[in-house]
Amino acid sequence: MSQPPLSARPAPFLSTESLRALSETARAAGTGQALDELWTARRFLDGTPAAVAVLDPELRYLYLNDTVAALNGLPVEDHLGRPMPEVIPGSGPSARVAREVLRTGRAQTVVFDGRVPVDAADTPRWWLGAFHRLDGENGEVLGVAAVVMEVTEGIRQRESLRRAQDRLELLEETATRVGSTLDAAEACRALTDLLVPRFADYAAVDVLDPEGTRKAPATPVPVRLRRMAVAAAPGLPEPLTPTTRSGEVIFHQASSSMTQVLTGHRPMVLNRPDDDTLRLLAPTRQRLEHYRALKVHSVAYLPLMAGGEPVGAVIVGRRADSPEFTPEDVELLELLTGRAATAIAHALRYTHEHETALEMQRAFLATPHTPGPGVEIASRYLPAGRGAEVGGDWFDAVALPGGRTLLVVGDVMGHGVRAAAAMSEYRSLLRALALQGLDPDRLLTEADRTAHALDLDRVATCVLALLDPAAGEAVLATAGHVPPLLVRPDTAPELADLPVGPPLGTGSDGYESRRCPLPPGSLLLAYTDGLVERRGEDIDTGLAALTTLPLASGRPLPDVLTSVLDRLAPASSEDDVTLLAARTH
Template sequence: MTHPRLSAPSAPFLPSGTLRELSEAARAAGTGQVPDERWTARRFLDGTPAAVAVLDADLRYLYVNDTLAELNGLPVEEHLGRPMPEVIPGSGPSAEVAREVLRTGLPQTVVFDGRAPDDKVDVPRWWLGAFHRIEGEDGEILGVAAVVMEVTDGIRQRESLRRAQERLELLEETAARVGRTLDAAEACRALTDLLVPRFADYAAVDVLDPEGTRRAPATPVPVRLRRMAVAAAPGTPEPFTPVTRSGEVIFHQASSSMSQVLAGHKPVVLNRPDDDTVRLLAPTRQRLERYRTLELHSVAYLPLMVGGEPVGAVIVGRRADSPEFTPDDAELLELLTARAATGIGHALRYTHEHETALEMQRAFLASPRIPGPGVEIASRYLPAGRGAEVGGDWFDAVALPSGRTLLVVGDVMGHGVRAAAAMSEYRSLLRALALQGLAPDRLLTEADRTAHALDLDRVATCVLVLLDPAAELSVLATAGHVPPLVVRPGTAPELADLPVGPPLGTGFGGYESRHCPLPPGTLLLAYTDGLVERRGEDIDTGLTALAHAPVAAGNALPDILNTVLDRLAPANSEDDVTLLAARTLREPLRPR
């Protein structure tokens, strides 16, 4: 069926003579007697903007108003007496509905689509057709009437609302999936997994990298980016494999689309570019053959903008039988990447700070200093799990005069780079004070006073254990820290009973030492609260579990650390876990 104008003009009233001539023509064509009721309503039918037709039992036109004639693109005279399928090729479904109405007598309403001969644009349009059977006074079946109204605007509005709702849900899904993690690689993977295969056959995320190009250039220049994530649709051929590795550094030449996008802050869409364009725009000139093997015909580059500056870009490709990118596709992809950019930007910033803090932590905790004679030590550091910030845990062992050793385990409150920096200050401060030969309680007092005077912006908990193997004596003191585990030969593990002082840096002071016997072979395990503290659980539960751990004083120190971690350390801790194990030797060396 052809397509009328959106608002058809009212048809003029037909003169009685014309109606009589049409009726006589219908009878002459053998269409049967036309019911008088049809003609009594002619003024209404001829004047309505709806398309109206009356067909006989053989679906031949008995009456057609001007609106329907215009809709079908034929004069009224060329309809009358002819079957519907003959007048309108492709009207089979409508004819089937009309036959069903003739057979059952039940009215039917259907929606169908089509195009008009004079349509300049090949886009679908829709009509609502109502069919009912016409019967004579004696019940004779005379034919069927059809009233057709265009409903294109309503359907398009409904479809537009549906697409808008789907787009809104998709944007919300993008923000939720990408923004639920602070791990940059995971956030980028969430975006590529969203794009493939729903919108593309291939997607990759390249970001600015401290080891390559740190900031987006103002003009197109060669750039080295980090490929954070990549995804390919099932069935992608094997030659695609070399370009699907995440984590590698990708070089993009100055003429590449990537360089243009980073410098111009605008998307670039390439539909079926020629070989010369691909050679010019590809990351490297050797990629042309690979792209052709993949049948990659359309690529879109979209910047990831955060605060007006790009942090990277998304590459989206279609291959083989997939359609080219339309303007609507490009607009939707731009909205998706804009929504994802915020989450990826946050994750990149956090990941950079997290890795910086972790590197600082590892540098400071590479290994404690060599202890004094008669003491062996082992240590372990587990950074917080993914999505958690690195804390300020540290440990140390300082060899002192007269064959003594000072063990230190501390934890700066807070997380991130600033906590790691504060940790280094406290570590250095305690080392310097330890070499003055102060007792643990005096040492903590001086450290607290100095940190408070220096106005360090982070307080720290700390436990000190001074070992004197020759005197078989240990002196312990704590500044708000969890108590060490003590295991003497032949006895069960127990937590040291220590008076707890305030954290360092508060300026409150008030620390006390506790002297404990240290027979040869005694094991001490100092740790941070990440080992025993759990969200929603009293810390005493974790301390009790540690005290009942199957730890024997004579076991190898690495085995002891493994046993404790296997039993207590969570798989994905929210806080760092630091352990320092020390044991006095059975035959300690006497100082000279």
């Protein structure tokens, strides 16, 4: 398709004064209607707040109003007859659109950005421009007309709303990812994974160490922190990956940035620190060399504040070609770490209590158990899955006079440190009463009365089995506990048929004992309800499954426990599982 011919080089439009004079002359001669209309149109173009310009096919200015001149910072006369790119070096986007309109003849409405010479701040601005080609009566191309309105404020408002929305979504993502776990290490890893590589090339979370610096000091002193999580951007060469590991203890000097952040409760940003500052930044010489090898040029420290007190701090670093931290970056990082701090503090408290309770329980369960003659025992304890609190399960074996052995398996209601502490009280109470030679029903009655009198704040279930290998029998009693499993030689496994008494600590009384034959080679398996109880499932289903297990009475006890756990123990239990197996000889 052939291009329309270009007109001869047109001259710039008449000036406003000349056009007004012509209009007045024509009006005096009685022939001024056309010129009056032209004069009115010119007054409209000159007075509109929109920037209006007419360019010839070489993009030379033929006409422009005062709005264009004000934007460009030059008088109207300095534009006329000169190409737009020459007058305004930054007019590339609008010039490209104008050339496209001249070539195709199709009008275009576009938004473009740029800067204007009169803007001392040199900040980007945006315009909405409408461009259309001007054709003569014979189809020749006369030029292009442009009407441009500034839309900077609207775009800035839209960008501000978008950033606010992005920020809100980021904060919600932080709360979801960091707050979705009660494991402190996982919560801290979720935060570093959120920061890298989105905001930094390197990130670490250090928390106050319960075994060292338990609380942030009021004045700068050396502090001991535990590194809970560390992350580096993908693609870093192996020698440049972080030297620290999760769980590592790190000592920070009194003059370090970390100590200042913990005592001042304010973030600290170091963009392009000098060598002296960098030496203060690094806790060790090895770490200093590592920072230099990483080419870290900017570091930000942000305290993790919860309840007005720091529980640790986040370190983020940028290296190589990454930009320095801006005030906007730091503001967003403060919001992000502030949202994460509460979840991390909660996870730290829970993790500390969980580990304390678990250690208490393991310490009690690790106490040596020595059954009486003719009885061998084996035990197994599985704490609840990650994210669940430690319960109050326990087991015990007490050798008694006359060659008898008392087996105990119990479960304190509730979870956590208080449940573990109550477990130790019930365990000690039952041991002391067992040495009085009481039958299981009397023993439970005395234990219940004593616990009720002591006002123990937790009730407990338990099952007692008094084994007498010489007599070939066992005396069983239960306080609200699941029945033990009996496997006699050459018989199928069966649950002991026991009257169920109330849990200990209720002061209700009403316990009964049952005598069961237990010939040599018999197996007794006592357990807690975590083995057979499932959410949304009747416990009888789990008990029935236990009786169908192929448990030969002569199998080694550790193999019996392994078989039971492999078949019945859930992959992620909400409760502890405790097993105690005994065989008589």
